[in-house]
Amino acid sequence: xxxxxxxxxxxxxxxxxxxxxxxxxxxxxxxxxxxxxxxxxxxxxxxxxxxxxxxxxxxxxxxxxxxxxxxxxxxxxxxxxxxxxxxxxxxxxxxxxxxxxxxxxxxxxxxxxxxxxxxxxxxxxxxxxxxxxxxx
Numbered sequence: 001x002x003x004x005x006x007x008x009x010x011x012x013x014x015x016x017x018x019x020x021x022x023x024x025x026x027x028x029x030x031x032x033x034x035x036x037x038x039x040x041x042x043x044x045x046x047x048x049x050x051x052x053x054x055x056x057x058x059x060x061x062x063x064x065x066x067x068x069x070x071x072x073x074x075x076x077x078x079x080x081x082x083x084x085x086x087x088x089x090x091x092x093x094x095x096x097x098x099x100x101x102x103x104x105x106x107x108x109x110x111x112x113x114x115x116x117x118x119x120x121x122x123x124x125x126x127x128x129x130x131x132x133x134x135x136x
Contacts, residue, residue: 014055018055021048021051022048024044025041025044025045025047025048028040028044029041029044036093039089039090039092039093040089040090040093042085042089043085043086043087043088043089043090044086045085046082046083046084046085046086047082047086049078049082049085050079050082050083050086053075053078053079053082056071056075057071057072057075060072069132070128070129070132070133073125073128073129074125074129077121077122077125080118080121081118084106084114087106088105088106088109089105091109092105092109097109
């Protein structure tokens with residue numbers, strides 16, 4: 001069966017969007033000043049991951065709605081983690097702060113170990129997914 005016209009437009013648009021996203025992620029940092037290219041690259045990588053999570057959520061909501069709960073929970077956790085990776089490097093470019101060697105950038109800014117909070121959040125998400133998988 002041939003794909004519907006709307007499905008074909010969606011597929012072509014998504015494919016071109018993913019190519020454009022990848023080109024921006026890997027080549028746009030070269031437009032930034034040399035001393036901040038690494039930060040821009042890190043932020044764009046996290047932003048790219050956020051878009052990928054959004055695409056997964058759109059697909060899941062459309063085709064797997066009846067089992068979307070745990071996937072959306074995992075996606076919410078991923079968005080929370082990746083948002084830090086996207087925001088903190090750009091924030092640092094405009095308002096630098098001291099980041100001790102080996103420390104996470106966002107944690108250094110907040111004065112709190114977000115990694116510990118993230119580990120607890122990840123454990124909670126895994127527990128919730130496990131509980132969901134055991135439901136009848």
